[in-house]
Amino acid sequence: MREKKLYRDILDGIGNTPLIKLNQITKELKADIFAKLEYMNSMGSVKDRIAKYMVEKAEKEGRIKPGDTIVDNSSGNTALALAMVCALKGYHLKIVVRDNLSSEKIKFLKAMNVELIMIDHTLPPESPNSYNNIAPRIARETPNGYYLDQHNNRENNEAHYLSTGPETWEQMEGKIDYFVAGVGTGGTICGVSKFLKEKDSGINVIGVDPVGSIFFDYFHSKKIVKPSPYFLEGLGDEFLIGCVDFSLIDDIYQITDKEAFLMTRELADKEAILAGGSSGATMWASLKLAREVDKPVRIATIFADSATRYLSTIYNDDWLMEKGIL
Template identity: 40%
Template sequence: MLSDGGPVYDSVLEAVGATPLVRLRRIVPDGGAPVWVKTEWANPGGSVKDRAALNMVLDAERSGALTPGGTIVEGTSGNTGIGLAMVAAARGYRAVFVVPDRTTKEKIQLLKAYGAEVVPTPGLVPREDPRHVQQLAARIVAETPGAWLADQYGNRANPDVHEQTTGPEIWAQTGGRITHLVAGAGTGGTITGTGRYLQRTGGVTVVAADPESSRYGGGDGSPYFIEAVGHYLHPGTTTDTWPSVFDTSVPDRFERIGDGESLRTVRRLAREEGLLVGGSAGTAVAAALRVSATAGPDALVVAVLPDSGRIYLSKYFDDDWLTTLGFLDAPGGPLVRDRVGTYEPGLFVAPSTSTVASLITAVPPGTAVVPVVQPRRTDATTWSGPDVVGTIAVADLATLDPSAEVGAHAGPPPPAVGHGEGAAAARARIGDGPADAPVLVLVDGRAVTTTTRAALHT
């Protein structure tokens, strides 16, 4: 229904979809193809996941899987849960969501604002762990009469809604001129459905924007700091299972984007384009800018921006958070990098599953304490901060069983400081401790070297 002032709806759910397309004006490379962005935060629940949430619920109602008075359950990093919570409130369902503990507090507050119940759980655990997001959600469904698991990772209604709505919208909004679609893959629903439609209709090239360490694009699966995109793999996971809704034949190629590039793009979008968006949107735009630079002026690039930056104010727009992780420089000095000085690439670490004997023979001379990490590829020169799980003193090695695993004797992980953090602020933040104890130094969230508390005082 229309009025002179715009659309009028009988329900908030009718407002899902038909989001604006906006042209980027100031950050596109000179001579590059124009870049337009699909502003999915304009959905009433604030993200692209509103589309999938509504379609999954309607499909479950039609099939009888979800009945009046039932309970909607899902494991989610936030946005799908928010969309489902909105739908649940509008249609009279109870809602319970399992969220990883790395989820922003804004997302959790939004879930609760809609009346949903939130069950936090550790985010960095093997898939087989009963605390894993999906495992815990499935258990809640099994124990709750009338519960229905939305299962965004395996529910065909997720990609189908993008093939039915998002793809056709973009095609119509560009008058069929789109040549390249850029989108991230979390569950893979958005890029699968949207890309499938645009490839079939106009032969559009589909580019998947992926965090650099995500398994989708060939990374090692180590933790990254961009929420709701990519595929993390815990080293203890037995089988690396990808979402069944992600048709990996749809993307023509992947653009792997480091966290630093994503977050710097997010901040540029806010300050140069007036677009306040989330981290996965920064990943998509960073990839779109790369595509623009090589596609030529006759191409037309469209990037899907999943959500708003309003739900990431405590992270991506918090200067302190960014500085302590090495994404941003503090305004004053001296900085940590001034204390650390130059360093050689290649942080010496001990995988937690390596043996004491192998570490004794490999440790460089003069090393007092070795960081212990999750076992990943051996050629890495930097390590994701959350993958550093402990430390072990070299002096203690001779007293241990040579065949024992290093991880069994590791102490707590060392404190970490940002490369561009103020040295005095970093020293005060990590507190007191042995002067010669190791301190990780992070650049873009990855440990590049170690220093000591004493060095931060010099």
């Protein structure tokens, strides 16, 4: 819950997000489902936590100093979170994004004066100019460049192990049967999972992965399938990446864009929660789980960001129709 206090600065408003019981969308279910509203962080997403933690840790260990340039690839939320941290701490920022990012995220990033490197989202992952390959090269070629590498740097997971995990445990009063989260970089799900499983090894952790990403198939059959494009932002990848530790995940569900987006809209209609598409995905997975288990279990999940970043897409019927979703 938000604390009753005077905040030192905008970074002080990161963490301690509300965990909300969902009462409407769950009406017919035996399970209770609780959502952690990560869009209540200062810059509006779960990624505020890692941006602050990873920059401060690198600073403390002497890997970076004010004036240096931080480089990373991002689906937008980490970029915005880093823009906030860099503005306050005096770093330059270069961000690699795919050119199919929602226009709202691009506008927010421009409002924060972030230097954007736009990548053709149809480039194959093995291309030297692909989203995943170009950022480390830019960091190497930039004087005093530092590649944060949210996809492989386990300090991402550590941020969640130290904050999101303990907060969820405390807010749930130590009574959790399942934790459900999307798998993007894997930082949230694996960091929280490690903390929760240390507290109670009986907690089951369920990931959500979009059709088109490789994590679902790799988890279930150890096969790496050919990735294909999808519209859900923030989840999935076309490579195996270092922050996804499959040993901390008990099951992964696969979701279509349509399932995620329609559930996102239902969340607004039924719970008055204006969340982003990955929240629709974790909601959909939590409901699927609750129906399958069919017992009075307690499920905690993550709503990573808000509708403000998807008004022209998920919340726009014309866009949904154009994409064949409505």
